[in-house]
Amino acid sequence: MKKDFLTLDDIKRSKMLEIFELASKLKKKPFSKVLANKSFVLLFFKHSTRTRLSFEIGIEQLGGNSFYVDGEKTQMFRSETPEDTANSIERYVDCLIVRLYSHITLQRISSNLDKPVINALSDLSHPCQILSDLFTIREVFKDLKGLKLAYIGDGNNVCNSLLLGCSKMGMDITVACPQGYEPNEEMIKIAKGYSQITKSKIEIVIDPEKAVKNANVVYTDAFYSMGQEEEKEKRMKVFLPKYQVNLELMEKAEPGAIFMHCLPAHRENEVTSELLDSNRSVVFDQAENRLHVQKALLIKILGLDKVYPILS
Numbered sequence: 001m002k003k004d005f006l007t008l009d010d011i012k013r014s015k016m017l018e019i020f021e022l023a024s025k026l027k028k029k030p031f032s033k034v035l036a037n038k039s040f041v042l043l044f045f046k047h048s049t050r051t052r053l054s055f056e057i058g059i060e061q062l063g064g065n066s067f068y069v070d071g072e073k074t075q076m077f078r079s080e081t082p083e084d085t086a087n088s089i090e091r092y093v094d095c096l097i098v099r100l101y102s103h104i105t106l107q108r109i110s111s112n113l114d115k116p117v118i119n120a121l122s123d124l125s126h127p128c129q130i131l132s133d134l135f136t137i138r139e140v141f142k143d144l145k146g147l148k149l150a151y152i153g154d155g156n157n158v159c160n161s162l163l164l165g166c167s168k169m170g171m172d173i174t175v176a177c178p179q180g181y182e183p184n185e186e187m188i189k190i191a192k193g194y195s196q197i198t199k200s201k202i203e204i205v206i207d208p209e210k211a212v213k214n215a216n217v218v219y220t221d222a223f224y225s226m227g228q229e230e231e232k233e234k235r236m237k238v239f240l241p242k243y244q245v246n247l248e249l250m251e252k253a254e255p256g257a258i259f260m261h262c263l264p265a266h267r268e269n270e271v272t273s274e275l276l277d278s279n280r281s282v283v284f285d286q287a288e289n290r291l292h293v294q295k296a297l298l299i300k301i302l303g304l305d306k307v308y309p310i311l312s
């Protein structure tokens, strides 16, 4: 495994499968001391409920120590360079878990450090989310290969990571988004490279109904992400009503298709409460699996699975 986990490009398919296996074991046996004497900083410049808590509680369950740092209270917020901040933090901990706006800043931090850096969400990607989501999909359908995921809405960080994750695991993915809200071009290019290897399909379309045809998974996320609050009104006009995922749209997917959302959801905007609260929705399984999968990720990224026999 590479030193850092900034996007799903940093992890091989075989390593992802190993993480899923380990996460399944950890789900059955949550408590151990595998992270004893290991310390983690969570440096967050954005709000978080699930990511923060699943990391903090997961680290505690494995006997490690975590320290949450509000980015806005650090000297970095007062113009210390990201490198100077991170170089200092690195002297105290074994791993940095960072949530921020600019992916470029995250790359600057990670390329300057010896210790691993985990992306807890940037404007470009949300790899921890999608790694856990693939685990959740696997729990439902057993095998990922050959499934189709339809992503409806904004071509944002979550969508970018889904493109990489699905294509890497041999899942077809169709993104339906309005013109001008497409996913990142570089991410599409990388995903297309994977799709050639795994013989999966990637499509970017305008029409949500076209996207959900034959889909086993229908996924959506906020129409405006953190940091885009000023665009809220404009975006609502662009996305609604066409890109709302509701029971009617779900009916056009495969029978047995599941609904996914990374949360937080904006009820009656990108998804109706009727669907979110229905038995099609696996959103709280997604939230739970963040805990198990990230614990496995931490163990793997620190190379502790080999030295801690109870996990094998």
Ligand code: CP
Pocket (backbone or CB within 6 Å): 047, 048, 049, 050, 051, 052, 121, 129, 262, 263, 264
């Ligand atoms: N899905 C997710 O990352 O949730 P939080 O923003 O609450 O961490």
Ligand code: NVA
Pocket (backbone or CB within 6 Å): 121, 156, 157, 158, 221, 222, 224, 225, 226, 262, 263, 264
């Ligand atoms: N796309 C959303 C995801 C939140 C977990 C955002 O970046 O705000």
